[in-house]
Amino acid sequence: MKQMRKLVQTHEFVLFILVVLLCVAMGMKNPLFWSLGNVFDLLKSSVTLGLLALGVLVILISGDIDISFPAIAAFSMYVTCLIAQATGLGDHIAILFGMAAATGGLLGVFNAVFIHFFRLPALIVTLGTASLIRGGLLAFVGTRIITDLPESMVTFSRAQLFRQQLPGGETIGLAGSIFILVGVALLVQFLLKHTLLGRGIYALGGAPEAARRAGFNIRRIRFFIFALVGCLAGVVGIIHASNMRNANPFDLSGLELTVIAAVVVGGADITGGKGTVIGTLLGTLLLVIIGNSLILMGLPSQWHKVAVGAIIIVSAGMVAWRRRLGRNSGSGK
Amino acid sequence: MNDHATNRGESPGGVMAILRSHGSDLTLAALTVAVFVTMSLLNPGKFLTTANFESMAFQFPELALLSLAMLLAMLSGGIDLSVVAVANLCGILAAMILTGELSGGEPLGGTASSLVLAVVVAVGCGACCGSLNGLLISRLEVSPILATLGTMQIFTGAGLVLTSGRAVHGFPESFLVLGNGSPWGVPIPFVFFAAAAALVWLLSSRTSLGIHMRLLGTNPTAALFSGIRVNRVLFRTYLITGILAAVTGLLMIARTNSAKADYGSSYLLQAILVAVLGGVNPAGGFGHVRGVCVAVLALQFLSSGFAMLHLSTFARGFIWGVFLLLFMVMNQISNRRLNQ
Numbered sequence: 001m002k003q004m005r006k007l008v009q010t011h012e013f014v015l016f017i018l019v020v021l022l023c024v025a026m027g028m029k030n031p032l033f034w035s036l037g038n039v040f041d042l043l044k045s046s047v048t049l050g051l052l053a054l055g056v057l058v059i060l061i062s063g064d065i066d067i068s069f070p071a072i073a074a075f076s077m078y079v080t081c082l083i084a085q086a087t088g089l090g091d092h093i094a095i096l097f098g099m100a101a102a103t104g105g106l107l108g109v110f111n112a113v114f115i116h117f118f119r120l121p122a123l124i125v126t127l128g129t130a131s132l133i134r135g136g137l138l139a140f141v142g143t144r145i146i147t148d149l150p151e152s153m154v155t156f157s158r159a160q161l162f163r164q165q166l167p168g169g170e171t172i173g174l175a176g177s178i179f180i181l182v183g184v185a186l187l188v189q190f191l192l193k194h195t196l197l198g199r200g201i202y203a204l205g206g207a208p209e210a211a212r213r214a215g216f217n218i219r220r221i222r223f224f225i226f227a228l229v230g231c232l233a234g235v236v237g238i239i240h241a242s243n244m245r246n247a248n249p250f251d252l253s254g255l256e257l258t259v260i261a262a263v264v265v266g267g268a269d270i271t272g273g274k275g276t277v278i279g280t281l282l283g284t285l286l287l288v289i290i291g292n293s294l295i296l297m298g299l300p301s302q303w304h305k306v307a308v309g310a311i312i313i314v315s316a317g318m319v320a321w322r323r324r325l326g327r328n329s330g331s332g333k
Numbered sequence: 334m335n336d337h338a339t340n341r342g343e344s345p346g347g348v349m350a351i352l353r354s355h356g357s358d359l360t361l362a363a364l365t366v367a368v369f370v371t372m373s374l375l376n377p378g379k380f381l382t383t384a385n386f387e388s389m390a391f392q393f394p395e396l397a398l399l400s401l402a403m404l405l406a407m408l409s410g411g412i413d414l415s416v417v418a419v420a421n422l423c424g425i426l427a428a429m430i431l432t433g434e435l436s437g438g439e440p441l442g443g444t445a446s447s448l449v450l451a452v453v454v455a456v457g458c459g460a461c462c463g464s465l466n467g468l469l470i471s472r473l474e475v476s477p478i479l480a481t482l483g484t485m486q487i488f489t490g491a492g493l494v495l496t497s498g499r500a501v502h503g504f505p506e507s508f509l510v511l512g513n514g515s516p517w518g519v520p521i522p523f524v525f526f527a528a529a530a531a532l533v534w535l536l537s538s539r540t541s542l543g544i545h546m547r548l549l550g551t552n553p554t555a556a557l558f559s560g561i562r563v564n565r566v567l568f569r570t571y572l573i574t575g576i577l578a579a580v581t582g583l584l585m586i587a588r589t590n591s592a593k594a595d596y597g598s599s600y601l602l603q604a605i606l607v608a609v610l611g612g613v614n615p616a617g618g619f620g621h622v623r624g625v626c627v628a629v630l631a632l633q634f635l636s637s638g639f640a641m642l643h644l645s646t647f648a649r650g651f652i653w654g655v656f657l658l659l660f661m662v663m664n665q666i667s668n669r670r671l672n673q
Contacts, residue, residue, distance in 0.1 A: 065478060114658060118665045121615045123412065123478055124605060125658065131602050132654025138647035257486055260479075270476045302493035309486025313469060316479040324474060 063272025077237025108230025205272025410617030411477030463575015512587025550617025
């Protein structure tokens with residue numbers, strides 16, 4: 001009973017109810033919402049957003065922020081595709097993922113150098129690197145859209161589960177990339193809850209000085225988390241290009257706000273030390289559903305920006321309010 | 334993290350003290366001169382012309398006002414990422430009043446009352462946007478980054494919804510004077526800049542609000558326990574940044590004769606760059622109007638010079654990013670050396 005009550009009070013539970021209510025409401029308004037095709041589409045769109053959100057979750061838990069990951073994703077995607085095109089490497093999708101993740105990871109390390117060694121605020125550093133990476137990509141690497149992607153990427157994007165033929169002749173299926181999201185989510189969950197490094201990330205976010213004195217290697221933690229976000233951004237870049245069937249260096253911009261909204265809705269606090277994988281996944285789902293509903297309801301796309309902004313503010317306000325309640329009620333919870 | 338800021342108190346006498354308070358100013362001035370000379374050499378016959386100086390005098394006040402807003406937010410230990418969005422939203426509202434789109438089609442023409450109405454609504458909108466930021470940050474204790482990131486989206490989105498994404502243009506001559514006129518040879522935007530700089534200087538160095546902002550930015554806990562009304566200081570800070578952004582919005586639409594929801598998106602990075610270059614500590618508590626004023630000139634020289642060199646916006650984005658990182662690192666190194 002007590003456990004039951006505890007569960008009901010969690011942020012994740014409230015969020016879960018919200019997602020369910022939204023789904024029911026949308027389903028009543030537009031029966032198309034519950035069609036298998038739309039559900040598969042929703043899950044497919046959740047993959048890229050969810051992967052980035054998991055990376056940002058780790059960053060927010062450690063008390064920092066990163067807004068350069070869309071630029072990193074675009075850079076890794078484009079450079080990997082260029083290399084694959086030039087060398088013919090990439091007959092296997094894993095090689096492409098590896099290259100993109102490595103590129104992204106290196107760029108993440110670049111962020112970490114400024115943030116850790118020069119003790120500069122992460123927001124401004126990543127604002128700078130985002131401009132540098134995107135500008136560098138477009139000015140010096142190229143602006144041409146690559147359309148002849150390696151065969152392996154096309155095959156990858158066609159991989160589907162539960163494939164079935166609709167009466168109309170259209171085939172639908174669940175995108176295979178969902179496995180990547182599930183796998184990464186499990187890994188991040190394991191990392192955060194069951195490894196020393198994960199406990200260090202929470203400790204760093206809760207109280208950096210205390211974490212240092214407790215013997216955590218702050219440098220290693222910081223470099224790890226920024227490299228992790230970079231790697232995930234690289235992977236997202238390849239998934240994105242596969243889905244689009246082309247590599248467009250202008251793509252993936254402005255994504256940072258949606259991702260941060262998803263993580264903050266999920267209950268993570270930018271002051272650090274708080275946030276869960278399950279909350280982040282639910283937050284991602286909520287944002288994807290809201291984006292989808294706006295389209296199904298026929299609202300112009302301009303409203304999407306307003307919705308994302310409002311979600312960030314309302315959920316950040318709620319998280320801050322909980323924080324204050326926790327503080328006022330003393331050392332209790 | 335804040336140890337540099339707290340150690341940088343005014344210690345008495347000596348060469349070190351002079352260096353401490355003026356070292357960065359001298360570096361900045363030297364840098365600005367260097368940029369000026371380089372751009373003059375790279376663009377022979379184009380940079381050192383009256384026409385160029387005139388166009389720069391009309392252009393830089395917009396960035397300067399945004400940078401002054403950023404200075405205030407950073408002094409209090411926060412940041413305002415929504416300034417450009419607020420400027421655009423206020424500009425759009427004013428534009429829609431001027432073209433009569435808000436009042437149902439009839440263009441109001443250049444009547445004095447419509448001009449006054451446009452300006453009042455724009456500034457009022459800026460004050461409202463600023464108040465929203467202020468309430469979120471002070472009462473609800475949302476972090477400035479998240480609060481202004483969220484409101485940035487909302488304000489840009491509101492602008493897009495109002496205009497359906499297109500540009501509003503065609504304002505009466507009497508309004509365009511605000512952005513293009515220069516009675517007695519002084520560009521009106523420059524007058525706005527001078528007035529804003531003077532007011533922000535007065536506010537930040539000569540009023541209790543300014544001192545409280547600095548204290549709050551240096552050490553929020555100490556500020557709270559020394560009896561500073563933290564909520565009120567924060568609220569007012571963001572209220573003022575909102576109003577500054579609104580004035581910027583008016584200048585922008587008056588100069589370009591059009592208002593658009595996503596105009597000047599690179600201004601945000603540039604405003605932060607100016608603040609950092611001007612010696613403002615992004616972690617809070619430290620920064621001067623004079624630094625920002627010199628830094629904004631340096632950036633305008635660079636910007637105009639690059640435009641003459643036909644550098645693409647992408648290459649400029651790359652360079653702004655490099656400079657931002659470079660200057661922050663340089664500031665940090667020189668602070669460490671002085672503190673030892």
